[in-house]
Amino acid sequence: MRPIWRESIDPNMTTRVLVIEDDPETAGEIVAELTSQGFQVDWAATGSDGLARAGSGGYDVMTVDRLLPEVDGLTIVENIRSNGIKTPVLVLSALGEVDDRVRGLKAGGDDYLVKPFALVELSARLDALLRRPADSRETVLRVGPLTLDLIERTVKRGSRDLDILPREFQLLEYLMRHTGQVVTRTMLFEEVWHYRFDPRTNLVDVHMGRLRRKVDATGEAPMIHSVRGTGFVLRAPS
Amino acid sequence: MRLPEFLRTATFRWTLTISAVFLTSALILVVIIYRESISTAKSRIDDSLVQEVRSVAGGNPKSVFAHIETRLSEDPRRLRLAGLFDERQQPIAGNMRAMPDNFTPDMRLWDIVAEREDDQGVELQSAHAVGAVLSDGNTYVIGRNFGDVAPLQDDVMNFVGMALPPAVVLTLVCAVVLSLRTQRRIEEIHRMAQRIMAGHLDERLPVRGTSDDFDKLIGIINIMLSQIERLMGEVKGVGDDIAHDLRTPLTRVRASLERGRDNAASLDDLRVAVDKGITGIDQALSVTTALLRIAAIEHGQRNSGFGEVDLGTIVSAVVDLYEPAADDKGVKLFSGGMTQLKLRGDGDLLFEAISNLVDNAIKFTPRGGTVSIELVRTDANLMLRVADTGPGIPLPEREAVFRRFYRTDKSRNLSGMGLGLSLVAAISRLHGFRVQIADSLQGCTIEMICSPTVV
Numbered sequence: 131m132r133p134i135w136r137e138s139i140d141p142n143m144t145t146r147v148l149v150i151e152d153d154p155e156t157a158g159e160i161v162a163e164l165t166s167q168g169f170q171v172d173w174a175a176t177g178s179d180g181l182a183r184a185g186s187g188g189y190d191v192m193t194v195d196r197l198l199p200e201v202d203g204l205t206i207v208e209n210i211r212s213n214g215i216k217t218p219v220l221v222l223s224a225l226g227e228v229d230d231r232v233r234g235l236k237a238g239g240d241d242y243l244v245k246p247f248a249l250v251e252l253s254a255r256l257d258a259l260l261r262r263p264a265d266s267r268e269t270v271l272r273v274g275p276l277t278l279d280l281i282e283r284t285v286k287r288g289s290r291d292l293d294i295l296p297r298e299f300q301l302l303e304y305l306m307r308h309t310g311q312v313v314t315r316t317m318l319f320e321e322v323w324h325y326r327f328d329p330r331t332n333l334v335d336v337h338m339g340r341l342r343r344k345v346d347a348t349g350e351a352p353m354i355h356s357v358r359g360t361g362f363v364l365r366a367p368s
Numbered sequence: 369m370r371l372p373e374f375l376r377t378a379t380f381r382w383t384l385t386i387s388a389v390f391l392t393s394a395l396i397l398v399v400i401i402y403r404e405s406i407s408t409a410k411s412r413i414d415d416s417l418v419q420e421v422r423s424v425a426g427g428n429p430k431s432v433f434a435h436i437e438t439r440l441s442e443d444p445r446r447l448r449l450a451g452l453f454d455e456r457q458q459p460i461a462g463n464m465r466a467m468p469d470n471f472t473p474d475m476r477l478w479d480i481v482a483e484r485e486d487d488q489g490v491e492l493q494s495a496h497a498v499g500a501v502l503s504d505g506n507t508y509v510i511g512r513n514f515g516d517v518a519p520l521q522d523d524v525m526n527f528v529g530m531a532l533p534p535a536v537v538l539t540l541v542c543a544v545v546l547s548l549r550t551q552r553r554i555e556e557i558h559r560m561a562q563r564i565m566a567g568h569l570d571e572r573l574p575v576r577g578t579s580d581d582f583d584k585l586i587g588i589i590n591i592m593l594s595q596i597e598r599l600m601g602e603v604k605g606v607g608d609d610i611a612h613d614l615r616t617p618l619t620r621v622r623a624s625l626e627r628g629r630d631n632a633a634s635l636d637d638l639r640v641a642v643d644k645g646i647t648g649i650d651q652a653l654s655v656t657t658a659l660l661r662i663a664a665i666e667h668g669q670r671n672s673g674f675g676e677v678d679l680g681t682i683v684s685a686v687v688d689l690y691e692p693a694a695d696d697k698g699v700k701l702f703s704g705g706m707t708q709l710k711l712r713g714d715g716d717l718l719f720e721a722i723s724n725l726v727d728n729a730i731k732f733t734p735r736g737g738t739v740s741i742e743l744v745r746t747d748a749n750l751m752l753r754v755a756d757t758g759p760g761i762p763l764p765e766r767e768a769v770f771r772r773f774y775r776t777d778k779s780r781n782l783s784g785m786g787l788g789l790s791l792v793a794a795i796s797r798l799h800g801f802r803v804q805i806a807d808s809l810q811g812c813t814i815e816m817i818c819s820p821t822v823v
Contacts (some may be wrong), residue, residue, distance in 0.1 A: 149547070245654055248646075297688055323685055324717040336692040358643070 139333045145260060148192040150180030150206065152199055156245070163249040164256070177201025184210050185246055189217050189251065191259050196223035196234065204237040209237035218259035220252070231326060252361045254312040261311060265338070271306045274366025276345065276353065287344070287345060297322060298341045305354070305364040314361035338362055380552040383543035391535055395528065402524050406517055413512050414477055419499045421475055423509055425500035431643070432508055436462050440486075441508065449482050449495055449511035460506060465490065473499030474509045481520050482511060511674065553582055569597045613655045628779035636716075653759040658787040665717070665794040677718060679818070683741055686722045690730060698735035701726070703743035705755040709750060711818055721795040724755040725814055732758035732812065753806070755813040766805040793817075 147169045151157040157173050157347055164171045172189075174180035176196035184192060184206060184247040196203040221239035223231075237271050241255050263306045271278040283299060285292040294302070300322045305313060313321075315334040338354070348350045350368030374380060416486040424435050436450045451464030468480035480497045485488060497511030560573050571604075572593060573586045611703055621644070628641025631801055689701045694701035714716060722741070729739040735758035795802045796816055806813040 244657075248650075322717075323689060325682075326684065326716045327720040327723075330656075333689050333693055336696060337689075340692055 144168075145190045146172065147171045147256065148180070148189040148217075150174045150177070150184070150192065150198065150203065151258060152176065152197075153195075159249065160252065161247050163253060165318075167253055177203070179211060181206045184215065184217070185213060185214055187217070189254060191218045191220070193220045193222055193256070194223060194239070204233060207234075207239050209238045216278055218262070219257055220259060222247075248314075248360055248365045249315055250312065251314050251316065254314045254317065254361055257311050258308065258313070260286050261308070271303065273306050273309045273364060274353065276302075276306065276366075278303060286344065287350070290347070292344050294344060295339075297337065298344065300343070301337060301341055302364075304361065307322075309364050309366070312357050314345075314362045318362070374544060374551050377547040377550050378552075380547035382423065383546050384539065387536075387539035387541070389544070391532070391539075397522065398528060400520070405593065406520070412515075414496055417512060418475065418498065419509055420476065421498045421500045421508065421510060421815060425475070425502055429502045429504040429506065432506075433461060445516055446486070446488070446491075447513045447516060449493065449497065449509070449513065451482075451509045453507045453509070454674050455505050457507075458471065462509075464509065465487045465512075466507070468497065469697045471497065471499065471509070472629075473501050473509065474659045475500050478823045481513060484513075492661065542570040542609045555699060557586070562594065568655070569593070569600060610655070610659070614652050617648040617651035617655075621645045621652075624648065653784070655787070659789060662787065662791050662794045665791075665798055674712055674714055676710055677713050679711060679718065679743060680707045682715060682719050682722060683743060683752070686726055687741060689723065690726050694739065697730060697733075699730055699733045700738040701741075702734075702738070705753075707743075709743050711799075717795045717798065721792045721816070722752065722754075724792050725816070726789055729754050729756035729758065729812070729814075732756060734758065734823075735809075749817050750814040750819050752818065754816075755808065755811060757811040760808070760810070761805055770803065 145168070147164055149157055149160050149171055151160060151173065152175055153213065156173070157175065161171045161173055172183060174183050177200040180194065180198065181201050183189075184194075184223050185349070194203045194206055196208075201225075209216070209293045210219075218240045219238065221234040221237075222244045223234065223242070224245040231244075232243045233235060234301060240259055243252060243255060257267060269280045272282070277286045278299075279285070280303070285299065285302060290356075304318060304321045315332070316328060318338070319334050342352075345354055353364055353367055355363050355365065357363055393805050420435070420439075425431055430641055432452055436452065439448055441449045447466055450461070451462035451467075452460040453467050454460055457467040459467075462482055463486045465483040465485045466483050468478075471478045473479050476497060477499050478499075479494070481492055481494050484493050484496065485491075493511075493513040494516070495513040497509055499507055501507050502625035557573050560571060564571050572590045575583050575586050575590075577583070624641050624644040628645075630636050632638040632641060683703055684707075687701060691701055726739065726741060733756045739754070739756045742753045742755075753792035757790055772787050795804055799818070800816040804817070806815050
């Protein structure tokens with residue numbers, strides 16, 4: 131079964147991922163998951179090995195563990211950034227300390243994930259890093275029959291006007307900018323509310339439920355789909 | 369060689385030391401008294417020598433013979449000297465064979481060595497002597513030998529020698545007795561301490577009721593033991609609660625996976641079972657994550673994420689996040705008060721704290737109730753106030769709810785962790801805020817007092 135969030139990527143174009151992770155079991159899980167998603171994955175078990183490989187370039191995205199033998203994860207990120215390598219980096223950390231994320235992002239990481247994490251969360255975030263939308267000057271976003279006007283702040287499905295709340299507008303905008311990609315609850319929460327914490331209850335689901343009822347009216351082909359209980363994907367009806 | 373136990377106690381050594389000091393000071397006292405009395409006696413004798421010579425020199429020269437007579441007649445110990453010499457220093461009368469060397473008859477004291485001659489023979493004696501030239505040109509000398517002092521010295525030394533051994537023995541006996549008492553006391557304490565260490569944390573060290581040093585010390589240790597017992601109880605309670613909070617979801621996971629394995633008719637059935645399992649495990653993980661976060665916030669005192677944040681913005685974002693959920697539950701959520709309150713802090717953590725408060729409030733408020741969140745300025749304080757119309761928190765439990773895992777009994781059947789409020793407390797402390805449960809007629813009102821760090 132082909133995972134749905136990879137469908138819009140050209141299958142002939144292999145994406146190379148570098149995983150710098152010292153724990154063999156965790157690395158094994160990550161490599162297996164990403165390989166099954168069609169990524170070509172290299173694994174570096176030490177900081178110095180990771181730094182050497184990352185420095186050689188040629189990767190589309192990489193995950194870097196925060197605590198590594200020999201060379202620390204953040205040092206690797208700082209190092210490659212100062213060498214002008216712009217490969218997106220997802221920093222992984224088992225620490226989860228209060229200011230860890232701040233330091234991870236300051237060092238040049240593009241995103242940050244605390245262990246233990248769901249593998250879906252990891253691949254969704256990598257996907258988002260890989261397909262960062264170019265800062266488009268478009269003022270109207272279109273996915274299938276859905277039209278979102280960023281100036282007028284209005285949304286239409288076909289000819290039907292959607293009565294949408296500001297927060298729902300932001301959620302939909304993010305989904306539309308990431309059409310075909312899985313976006314997890316935490317990603318949505320971070321993007322739309324701009325705070326970083328893990329809402330334990332399914333608060334985002336409640337918001338998405340409301341949005342979904344507005345976007346997918348009864349009788350219409352559904353566009354917002356739930357994914358494995360952890361996220362959502364917006365697709366044009368086939 | 370190891371000394372017996374009672375000889376090695378501090379009491380034994382102290383007793384010996386104190387006795388040694390006491391005996392030494394007694395000896396010093398004896399020596400001083402002895403020396404003082406000897407010198408007093410000597411100076412009295414010296415004075416009388418001078419007096420006698422003066423009176424003879426001032427009187428009739430002929431009376432000198434009578435004086436010599438009386439002076440020498442009562443002298444069984446042969447201590448007295450007297451001599452009358454003519455102008456050529458030749459002896460006329462007395463018991464001195466010659467005028468002493470290094471002597472001047474000037475009515476002052478001189479240390480001399482005299483040749484004494486009497487019916488028992490000739491003898492050299494050292495003495496104090498005084499002399500004067502009489503009106504007839506003769507020289508009169510009298511002296512006193514201190515040969516009688518040496519035996520006195522021996523007597524004193526004998527007395528000391530007799531008194532010292534009993535004193536030393538008495539000291540040793542005292543030291544041993546006191547030391548044995550101390551040792552018995554220590555053994556008592558040791559036995560009881562062994563029992564306490566073996567796990568009988570409710571036991572206490574024995575007090576004699578005499579208010580002595582030991583009793584005071586034991587009193588202090590017993591208070592310490594009570595405190596340790598209380599803390600151990602709390603730790604055990606927390607341990608039980610953690611176990612409970614992990615066990616509940618894990619039990620569900622186990623059941624779900626087992627049912628899935630045995631009963632799943634299709635891949636989709638199995639997926640549902642596994643999804644339930646993952647949800648349960650996520651719950652268990654979130655318990656440990658929350659614990660670690662509280663520990664990190666409490667012990668780290670990290671504030672690198674601090675910046676200027678607007679509590680008003682955070683409040684409206686929290687309300688925005690929870691509104692649909694509250695709505696679904698039939699609870700009205702509204703915000704009020706000031707719309708802006710700028711302060712220094714970590715926005716993410718404050719968001720987490722406030723959303724925990726709101727989350728709790730919504731959870732405990734029955735359908736049809738309201739939850740309000742307000743930024744208010746009272747006379748003295750700026751605060752965030754979250755009030756609900758739920759069952760409230762009984763007065764005795766209001767401190768306890770901020771402790772890890774504490775839940776009022778009413779909440780035991782509600783899902784969610786008892787960690788929310790202790791996380792709020794930890795975040796508040798990091799910001800220098802104070803959290804308290806306010807008195808309210810109805811429901812529960814929690815106030816987060818932010819005054820000190822308001823920009």
